[in-house]
Amino acid sequence: MGFISHGRMAATALGLGAAVLLAGCGxxxxxxxxxxxIRLVNASASYASLDLKVADNTVNSNVAYGSAGSxxxxxxxxxxxxxxxxxxxxxxxxxxxxxxxxxxLIGYGWAGAMRTAxxxxxxxxxxxxxxxxxxxxxxxxxxxxxxxxxxxxxxSLDNATALAASIAGGSGSGYTTTxxxxxxxxxxxxxxKDDLRLTIPALSLPSTQxxxxxxxxxxxxxxxxxxxxxxxxxxxxxxxxxxxxxxxGALGGGNKVAVTRGGISLxxxxxxxxxxxxxxVAAGADSVSISVNGAALPVxxxxxNSGGDYTLQVWGTAAEPKVSVIADDNRLPTTSGTAxxxxxxxxxxxxxxxxxxxxxSAIASNIAPGSASSYATISASxxxxxxxxSPSFSDPVFSQPATTSSAALxxxxxxxxxxxxxxxxxxxxxxKGVLRKER
Numbered sequence: 042m043g044f045i046s047h048g049r050m051a052a053t054a055l056g057l058g059a060a061v062l063l064a065g066c067g068x069x070x071x072x073x074x075x076x077x078x079i080r081l082v083n084a085s086a087s088y089a090s091l092d093l094k095v096a097d098n099t100v101n102s103n104v105a106y107g108s109a110g111s112x113x114x115x116x117x118x119x120x121x122x123x124x125x126x127x128x129x130x131x132x133x134x135x136x137x138x139x140x141x142x143x144x145x146l147i148g149y150g151w152a153g154a155m156r157t158a159x160x161x162x163x164x165x166x167x168x169x170x171x172x173x174x175x176x177x178x179x180x181x182x183x184x185x186x187x188x189x190x191x192x193x194x195x196x197s198l199d200n201a202t203a204l205a206a207s208i209a210g211g212s213g214s215g216y217t218t219t220x221x222x223x224x225x226x227x228x229x230x231x232x233x234k235d236d237l238r239l240t241i242p243a244l245s246l247p248s249t250q251x252x253x254x255x256x257x258x259x260x261x262x263x264x265x266x267x268x269x270x271x272x273x274x275x276x277x278x279x280x281x282x283x284x285x286x287x288x289x290g291a292l293g294g295g296n297k298v299a300v301t302r303g304g305i306s307l308x309x310x311x312x313x314x315x316x317x318x319x320x321x322v323a324a325g326a327d328s329v330s331i332s333v334n335g336a337a338l339p340v341x342x343x344x345x346n347s348g349g350d351y352t353l354q355v356w357g358t359a360a361e362p363k364v365s366v367i368a369d370d371n372r373l374p375t376t377s378g379t380a381x382x383x384x385x386x387x388x389x390x391x392x393x394x395x396x397x398x399x400x401x402s403a404i405a406s407n408i409a410p411g412s413a414s415s416y417a418t419i420s421a422s423x424x425x426x427x428x429x430x431s432p433s434f435s436d437p438v439f440s441q442p443a444t445t446s447s448a449a450l451x452x453x454x455x456x457x458x459x460x461x462x463x464x465x466x467x468x469x470x471x472x473k474g475v476l477r478k479e480r
Contacts, residue, residue, distance in 0.1 A: 075140035078112040081124075082160075082276055084179060084257040084268050086348065087151035092125040099125075107268055107278025112143060124148045124155055131155040143273050149179040149257050154375045162272045164216055164251045172221040172246040174204070175253040181210030182262040182372040183238060185231035188214070188254070194225035194242050198234040207231040208256075221248040228256060228265055237321065238265045241279045259348025261285060262372035262480075264321075266348060284324045284345040288317040291356035291387025293464035293471050297334050298355050303327030307353065314387075314463035314473050319350065331355060333362045340364055356387040356411055358465065363389075365411040371479055373455055378421050380456040384414040384429065391466025393433045400425050410466075421454035429462060429474060438462060439474025456480065 081093035081101040093101040093110065096119040101110030117138045124132045131148070132155040138144060145160040158179060167173050176188050187203040205214035208231075226244045230236035239256070246252065251272040256265045259281060267279035290298035290313035299310040300317075308317045310332075324347035331338045333355065343366040345351055350369035357363040367385065374381050384397045384405040394407035397414070400422070405414035427450055429439040439462060441450045452458070457479040465471040 075117040076114050077117050077138045077140050077142060077144065078114055079138070079144045079146055080112045081110045082145045082147045082255070082268065082270060083108060084147050084149040084255050084266075085151060085155060086257065086259060086266060086280075088126050088131075088148075090126070091131075091148050093146060093148075094123045094125055094130075095119075096121060107266075107276070107280065109145065109270070109276040122146060122157075124157060132157050134159075145270055147177075147179065147255060147270075149255070151258060151260075151372070160253060160270065162251075164272060166249045166251055167218050168249070170221055170248050171218050172248065173216045173218050173251045174246060175216045175251075176205045176208055176214040176256065177253060178208040178210050178212060178256050180256050180258040180265045182258055183210065183230075183256070183265050185209045186238065186256060186265070187229045187231050187234075189227045189229065189234075190219065190224040190244075191227070192224070194227070194240055196225070198227065198229070201234070216251070219246070221246055221250070226254070226267070228267070238263065239267055239279075239281050241267055244269070244279075258372065260346065260372075261348055261350030261369060263319075263350065264348050281347050282324055283321050284347060284349045284351060285319040286322050286345060286351045286353060287319045289352055289354045289356075289385070289387060289461060289463070290315045290317075291354055291461070291463035292333065292359060292362060292389065293473070294359065296359045297332075299332045300329065300353060300355070302329045302353075313355075314461075314475075316461060316475060316477065324349070329353070331362075331364060333359060338362055338364065352385070352413075354385065354387050354411065356463070357389040361389075363411055367413045369479075370416060371457055373457070373480065374418060376418065378454050379418050380421055380452050380454060380458060381416040382419050382452075382458040382460070383416045384408050384460045385462070386410050386412060387461060387463045388438075388466040388472055389464070391431065391433055393431050395438065395462060396430050397460060398428050398430070416457075419452060421456075422450075422452045424449035425452050426450065427460070427476065429460060431466075433466065434469050436469060438469065438472055441474075441476050450476075453478070 083091045083104045090103045095115045100113035104110045123130045143162045147158040150156045185207045188205040226241040228239040253270040255268040269277045288300045288308035292313040295312045300307040326342045352367040354365045386408045397405040404417035408414045427441040461475045
């Protein structure tokens, strides 16, 4: 991976799964007995704390998420490094370090998919009245991102120009010089000003400062968090404050479902079965109002964690509707050539669970009504057979392709799929199945 910043090499690939992000130029030389200073920045929300070992010595301990350890002196001739949690190595890298610099080793990703990025802190300071900002997109699941600065968050982005545009996952913008000040910083999907991923209401960018904004992953995979690293200085955490939620009206028979949360409509009075789109909402425990055919349901206030994606499923029967809150993981598969697939059972009036098979191998078993299976990692394929069955019926509840004459089911590498089963389980003909590709 690489990018060019103002004509200089600003990033270089280093080892499997490690991105080295270098900025600036400078001296100091290198040699067997040279020393350099390095610290750990914990940018993984999956780990409350991390340790850094260099040359088998622990140089930073218990570095909390969104913070940095103290600089430690290490030898440029022995830089084998590990991110460690609870005594287990999560990621390894052997960076090339140049004496005369300070470095921040950034640990990012999540459990089972940790990576590192190395930030060389030697960029020349800008002139008085100006500030420099480097943006690193270390949220590869979020896709390419745009960054906007404005005087206030109330300003529309309709006619705004991005400070940095189309920053791909695992890459950076290069340093951008702009006027010093305090800004509202907004992160959006690339080319999508209405696709807001993160807002930092008051980001201070003082005169002559050099800083890096690290955009990091969330549990849902689409929204992002922010961390700023002042060159050789303080690290600040700007965690997102939003979640995403959607409604699945799994009732059959054209019953009408309406859902609002915190005053925001998630599903307008819609005939079921139906699958709504994700809406960005405030994280936390805002009240939820749900009505079925105009009658309000008593609903406990669900906790939606910041950065999370959630499905609010209204299922059961019109006489006895129920609500399930299901956490979604829309992070991309970590292994090339694979996809993720999950079964969500919203069938009412049926006590039996559902079983899913793909190419005649079980990928989910006995999934009870109102619940979801775990995500199965499956191989990409141009022609697969998906079947959902229940002991309540001799025939499949759902299959794809539906018949031998139907178009083949293709499983796309890197795809995320949900199979929704909805409707009334009193008869096979009243059950509806939908296979949806989320990403």
